[in-house]
Amino acid sequence: MGEKMFINRELSWLEFNHRVLEEACDKQNPLLERLKFAAITASNLDEFFMIRVASIRDKVLAGFLKKDPSGLLPTEEMEIISHRAHQIMQQLYHCYTHALKRSLKKEKIHLAxxxxxxxxxxxxxxxxxxxxxxxxxxxxxxxxxxxxxxxxxxxxxxxxxxxxxxxxxxxxxxxxxxxxxxxxxxxxxxxxxxxxxxxxxxxxxxxxxxxxxxxxxxxxxxxxxxxxxxxxxxxxxxxxxxxxxxxxxxxxxxxxxxxxxxxxxxxxxxxxxxxxxxxxDNMAVYKIPGPIDLNFLHCFYTVEGYDHLRYMPIDPVYPAVFSAHKEIFDAIRIQDITLHHPYHSFQPVLDFVRQAAADPQVLAIKQTLYRVSGSSPLVEALAQAAENGKQVTVLVELKARFDEENNIQWAKRLETAGCHVIYGLTGLKTHCKILLVVRMEDDGIQRYVHLSTGNYNDATARYYTDIGLFTANPYFGADASNLFNMLSGLSEPAELYRLSVAPYHLRKKLLTLIRRETTNVKQGKKAAIIAKVNSLVDREIIETLYDASKAGVTIKLIVRGICCLKPGVPNISDNIQVYSIVGRYLEHSRIYYFLNDGNEELFLSSADLMERNLDRRIEILFPVDDPAIKQEMITTLSISLNDTQKARKLAPDGQYTRVRKKNKHAVSINSQDLFYENIRKKQ
Incomplete structure (x- = not known):
């Protein structure tokens, strides 16, 4: 596949940050929310320079001459990135000076x-x-x-x-x-x-x-x-x-x-x-026409007396299915249960661990932790479980970037309480989100599992969109046990029933699923792929999607951040559409759907479509078996694809344009608002 068929990763990320900046400029958003978007834009750029630009600069200094998939040398990347980053900084400060600051003054908030x-x-x-x-x-x-x-x-x-x-x-x-x-x-x-x-x-x-x-x-x-x-x-x-x-x-x-x-x-x-x-050199100099470091705009968000300048707060829903049972285990044993955060409360996850910590029938709790909140009640519950005599094993990923110090502190707290703490695996980041509770019941050992697309973080669960699954399915339980044995014993996982684990099986599983759709369409069968991820970078996955598109598979992708795939290129990707949703909440869930000639399969995952996730991290892809939950996830994808307020569509040149209503009579859809409305109505 030629170089012209890939969008440069760093430029794609900058376009994502530009979409965040657009939210700061959007007068439809409440003023203090716009300030927050401006602060996030600035903060994102900080991390981009510290990690991505720093990495490219190291390549330049080392005389590295290998081109990236888009065909750019490191020196060319630096020049193009610098130009676009300067543009975004100029637009950010224009927004601050001519829109945000003036709007604050109209509300009698004056930065003097x-x-x-x-x-x-x-x-x-x-x-x-x-x-x-x-x-x-x-x-x-x-x-x-x-x-x-x-x-x-x-x-x-x-x-x-x-x-x-x-x-x-x-x-x-x-x-x-x-x-x-x-x-x-x-x-x-x-x-x-x-x-x-x-x-x-x-x-x-x-x-x-x-x-x-x-x-x-x-x-x-x-x-x-x-x-x-x-x-x-x-x-x-x-x-x-x-x-x-x-x-x-x-x-x-x-x-x-x-x-x-x-x-x-x-x-x-x-x-x-x-x-x-x-x-x-001069390329690294950014002349700022205003206050340096707009991260301070976060401070205005907490100013009292201006609720009308913020989004209306939502009250996350505590699913009635849990309230109908004395113990959370009773509810999970009867049926699989999903939580869609932040619309659903994170409280059931905390209750799950707290009840397990206090339950005399619980023998063991095992969990992975990647990023947790500063005062994590979940970590305290795990510590309490160990102090109550449970066998508690926790993998704390120390290499979670910018959370290293926080995770070191939590690891020490857990060790002091008597937990068996694993500090991640050599050469791999453990990014999967899994929680296993082993319980002795009247009919023998029962395993309860929680799997998620997002971190066990009660703070970010209020503004990251993620999906979690509770299940007592024995096959999931057996797989969870095997996975934790692998993590603690440093061996490859044994044959698994339902889970696909990176870096061992997950890439192969996804490629097989994509290629099956390609085969189906060639045989005249129904074929379609829908995927919702944070990033799409991996070259092999992109090329396999191109092959599927060329065969006639309809492919719709919802990629919040980086997307290196070029959609809509004649005879190559003209059957692929790519959307990005940037709104009130950070889209973080990963959902993979395959039509499979009508025998629909749907998976949730902790993994994005990036080489690092598929080859250098412990990640999990897990199927949704329950027909009602599967339909719920399909509806979730459909609502996202029909967003006409916060969605943008990617063009072959790497630029994004807002998705608009098809006609003035059509209903305007904000997918995030609609998710909450639907979940609230079900209660």
Whole structure:
């Protein structure tokens, strides 16, 4: 398959982030939600630079000359990515300055400059600086005895040039970090129903002369650096994985500089000094026409008294099927049960573990944990189970990026409670979501299983869309036991009944299912594929989908983020349509549907269609057997494909356009709103 048939992965990701930015610009969204989308756009870019751009830069520095599937060399990728990232940053700040900030002011929420404050308010800011800010500051002057400081990743700083009395042509450089331990936005007392906020860096900048007393300040500029945070970890040579990860976390703070964000009005002398010291070129410089690091916009979301500027809160539904039984095990033993978060409450999952922890008939609990919340009640329930004498085994994936420190803490807590903790497998991330409870009942051992497309995280379950399945099916139970034995014994899983596990069987299973549809259509049978995933990158999967399309298989894909497949190309992918939904909740569930000549098969999975998921992670693909649940999942896919409010359609050139109603009389559909409405009606 030629290079022209693949969209560059990094550019596809940037287009996803642009869709997030579109939500910030969309006046149909409540104002504070728009601010949150803008903050997410900025935060996403941080991670993109720290991981993806850093990786490509390493290839450039190493002289790596292999092209990516889209046909780009690393040097070409860097240039195109930089151009598009600069465009998105410009659009983000245009949205902030000309839409969001003005709209806030209309709502009497004013982000002011210190100079705009009245004398009484300026005095308040001065007192705040004197008593709260000044004691925390550490101004640093660079001269022959004090070298250029090592700047912390993502820290906001103020750079200065100071007059040099000894060498007027060589100004002195100084810098001061804006303390991250203090609030970024400071509320200033105001009257007449106004809310006035000032950024912390503005308060500091106003008093730089008192900080650098005795020096003449020539010019100043706010700036921020982004460092390479792509951890390099030699697992094979690591005697202690925990210690190796701790060492890598320390290295992350001081990786090479990938990006410099700096005030757009910066003096050229100051910019040249910084780029020289940080060893970056102009491509890595982003001149910012506004406050640097719009992550602070998250702070406005919690401002009290503005509920009308947020989405109407939803009350997640606790399924009646659980309420009808004294114990959760009774409900699961009778039938398979699905939860569709965040529309369904995450509480049944917590209840499942808590009841198991307290139930004298429960012998063992086994679970995988990838990302958990900061104060996870689920981890506490597992710890309580161990303290109650249950056999508790937990695989805590220490290599979950940016959650490493959090997971180390939870692993220690579980070990202290008496749990058997596994720190992941060498060379593989354990990304599957599975929970097994073994219970002694009157008729012998019974196994209860929960499988999910998303993490066991009570916090993200409120805004990530994921699907979980409870089952007492003995085949699922046997597979779960075999899987946990593999995880604890480091052996390949035995023959499984219902689960397909990466990196052992999952890729082959998916390819077989796609190729079966291709064979069916060639034989005149009915064939169709629908898949909902976060990312579609894997080359073999894409090429197999192209083959299916060429044979005549109708393929509809809902890909929230990265999609390297080009739909709608004549004679290659003209039977493939690709949609992306970006809305109130982060679409996270993975659903795979195959028509199979009318004998429909449907699967849920923790895995996206990426090489890393299929070849370098422990992932699970599991079938939905219950006819009612299968139909429910098919309806879920259908509703997503008919979204006319938050869906975009991918064109062959990699660009997305909003899906609109077919005619003015058609009903406008927001799939996420409709899911909640349907689930609430069923109660």
């Amino acid at each position: 400059n210190v100079k705009e404050l009245d004398p009484e308010q300026q005095n308040y800011a001065a007192q705040y600086f004197e008593h709260t800010v000044y004691p925390v500051l550490t101004p640093m002057l660079v001269d022959s005895s004090r070298p250029f400081p090592l700047l912390l990743n993502k820290s906001l700083n103020i750079a200065l040039l100071l007059a040099n009395p000894h060498e007027p042509q060589k100004p002195l450089f100084a810098t001061v970090q804006v303390p991250s331990v203090l609030k970024r936005i400071i509320e200033i007392p105001a009257s007449h129903g106004q809310k006035i906020f000032v950024l912390l860096e503005e308060i500091i900048k106003e008093r730089l002369s008192s900080i650098f007393s005795g020096h003449k300040i020539l010019t100043t500029a706010y700036y921020r650096i982004t460092r390479n945070a792509d951890l390099s970890l030699d697992e094979e040579g690591a005697e202690d994985l925990l210690a190796a990860i701790k060492q890598s976390l320390r290295q992350r703070k001081w990786g090479s500089v990938i990006r410099l964000e700096i005030e757009s009005s910066v003096d050229q002398r100051l910019l040249e000094r910084l780029t020289a010291e940080l060893e970056i």
